[in-house]
Amino acid sequence: MHITFFETAAEDQDEITKALAGHTLQFHNETLTKATAGLAADADIVSTFINSELSSEVIGMLGATKYITTRSTGFDHIDLAAAKTKGITVSNVPGYGSRTVAEYTFGLMLCLSRKLFAANARLRNEKSFSLDGLVGFDLAGKTLGVLGTGRIGKNVITAAKAFGMNVLAYDAYHDDAFAAQMGFPYVDLPALLAQSDVLTFHLPYNQGTHHVLNMGNVGLIKKGAYLVNTARGELIETKALLAALRDGTLAGAGLDVLEAERSAKNGEASEAVADDLALIAMPQVIATPHVAFYSEGAVEQISQTTIQNITAFIAGTPQNVVD
Ligand code: NAI
Numbered sequence: 001m002h003i004t005f006f007e008t009a010a011e012d013q014d015e016i017t018k019a020l021a022g023h024t025l026q027f028h029n030e031t032l033t034k035a036t037a038g039l040a041a042d043a044d045i046v047s048t049f050i051n052s053e054l055s056s057e058v059i060g061m062l063g064a065t066k067y068i069t070t071r072s073t074g075f076d077h078i079d080l081a082a083a084k085t086k087g088i089t090v091s092n093v094p095g096y097g098s099r100t101v102a103e104y105t106f107g108l109m110l111c112l113s114r115k116l117f118a119a120n121a122r123l124r125n126e127k128s129f130s131l132d133g134l135v136g137f138d139l140a141g142k143t144l145g146v147l148g149t150g151r152i153g154k155n156v157i158t159a160a161k162a163f164g165m166n167v168l169a170y171d172a173y174h175d176d177a178f179a180a181q182m183g184f185p186y187v188d189l190p191a192l193l194a195q196s197d198v199l200t201f202h203l204p205y206n207q208g209t210h211h212v213l214n215m216g217n218v219g220l221i222k223k224g225a226y227l228v229n230t231a232r233g234e235l236i237e238t239k240a241l242l243a244a245l246r247d248g249t250l251a252g253a254g255l256d257v258l259e260a261e262r263s264a265k266n267g268e269a270s271e272a273v274a275d276d277l278a279l280i281a282m283p284q285v286i287a288t289p290h291v292a293f294y295s296e297g298a299v300e301q302i303s304q305t306t307i308q309n310i311t312a313f314i315a316g317t318p319q320n321v322v323d
Contacts, residue, residue: 001314002064004043006032006052007071012303019307037061045310047071050290051262056082067318069309071302072293073097074232075322076205077262084323091309091320095151096301097293101230102155104292105200106163108228108254111286113137113198140164145196147189147212148231149175153202157182168192172208193220198228205232215240224251230292233259238275245282252284256292 004026005016013027026043030036032052038061040046045067048054054068059082062068068083069091083090111117114136122128143166146153150171157167157178167184170192179186189212193199199221203209211234213227218240221227227250229236238259244250258264258279260272280287293302305320312319 001044002026002042003045003047003310004028004040005047006030006036006040007049012299015303016307020310032058034058034061040065045069045313047306047310048077050074050077051265052077053262054078054083059083059086059088062086062088067091067310067313069306069313069320071306074204076232076234080323089313089318090322091313091318092322093302093305093309094320096305097295097298098151098155100295100298101152101202101292102159103295104256105152105156105202105228105230106159108230108256108286108288109139109198109200109226112226112228112252112254113139117286139198142166142197143168143195145170145192145199146202147171147192147199147235148202148204149173149178149186150202150204152230154178156200156202157184165198168196171203190217190220193217194222196222196225198226200227201229201231201235203231203235205234209235211235211237211240213237213240215243218244218249221249223249226250226252226254228254230256233257233261233276238272238279242275242278245279245284250284253279253286255279255285255287257290258287261290 002024006028008027017025028039032048034057037058041063043065046065047069050072054077056079059079065088067089071093073092073094075092078090080090115134119134140163144160146157146167146169148171149169160167161182168187169184170189174186214237221244245253258276260276263270264273264276279285309320
């Protein structure tokens with residue numbers, strides 16, 4: 001088989017090369033886009049990460065490809081309908097980062113609640129021990145609104161309970177057994193927005209979750225709440241987030257994902273990129289470059305599962321198929 005990997009660094013390649021010995025392997029640093037699709041012209045199997053854009057046009061340019069395996073949980077960068085039309089099977093890596101992303105979510109939350117970056121800058125840059133302006137708040141006793149109670153959301157809820165937080169959850173599917181075990185109710189979105197001190201997003205991005213927080217409902221947020229997004233930027237209408245931060249509806253935000261991050265990474269200029277850059281520049285915002293997944297354990301699990309995905313597809317028994 002001819003297998004082409006996009007978005008791979010040199011350190012990712014050894015393990016894959018050993019595990020898939022006997023196949024023709026090609027590794028590229030580049031993302032898979034219209035401009036680079038020619039690199040996969042002969043590929044039976046293509047593997048990418050999240051920065052590639054597998055639109056119907058790009059999928060149409062993959063001549064021989066029968067299988068795409070993304071080394072991520074999210075698969076919103078792949079046009080599944082176009083893949084299906086071409087008879088291409090698509091897999092992902094579910095669950096590798098459930099604890100990894102949940103831990104990172106609390107990292108962002110604690111940075112916001114205890115002003116960790118400002119406190120560090122006070123001492124490092126100003127050599128000052130003054131506590132002026134650094135008073136934070138306890139998570140204990142606060143209400144965490146969790147959007148999405150899948151694998152990551154459940155780990156966030158477990159951690160929230162250990163911190164002594166109250167939890168409210170919003171999800172299209174209610175896991176009543178888990179809710180009873182952990183002691184939290186499912187509520188509708190307006191109630192979650194109105195009652196939560198901290199909002200945290202763990203929904204996948206799909207047609208049903210596009211701009212789930214938007215200009216129409218951002219005003220429902222409890223005045224002075226905080227927001228954390230480690231899921232996908234497109235879940236939130238950036239202009240609504242900017243407005244809420246500017247008028248104090250939101251006191252702060254921790255963002256590992258941005259709505260136009262792919263364009264921004266490619267150095268493109270657009271209104272959407274400008275809005276993201278405005279968000280990043282706000283002092284009450286902590287923004288990181290989509291790094292929540294990036295722990296040693298998670299990276300190892302991504303490699304292992306991707307190797308297993310490819311081996312299973314070649315054996316005629318594809319696994320982790322998304323459709
Ligand atoms: P999951 O599939 O286990 O859970 C998703 C939950 O969302 C499910 O409970 C589902 O019922 C709910 N849901 C789906 N569509 C919905 C809709 N239209 N309305 C309401 N609820 C809906 O996913 P998991 O593993 O918890 O991951 C969540 C997301 O986190 C991923 O899709 C990915 O985008 C993001 N992620 C981000 C990472 C990062 O590095 N920042 C790393 C890994 C995942």
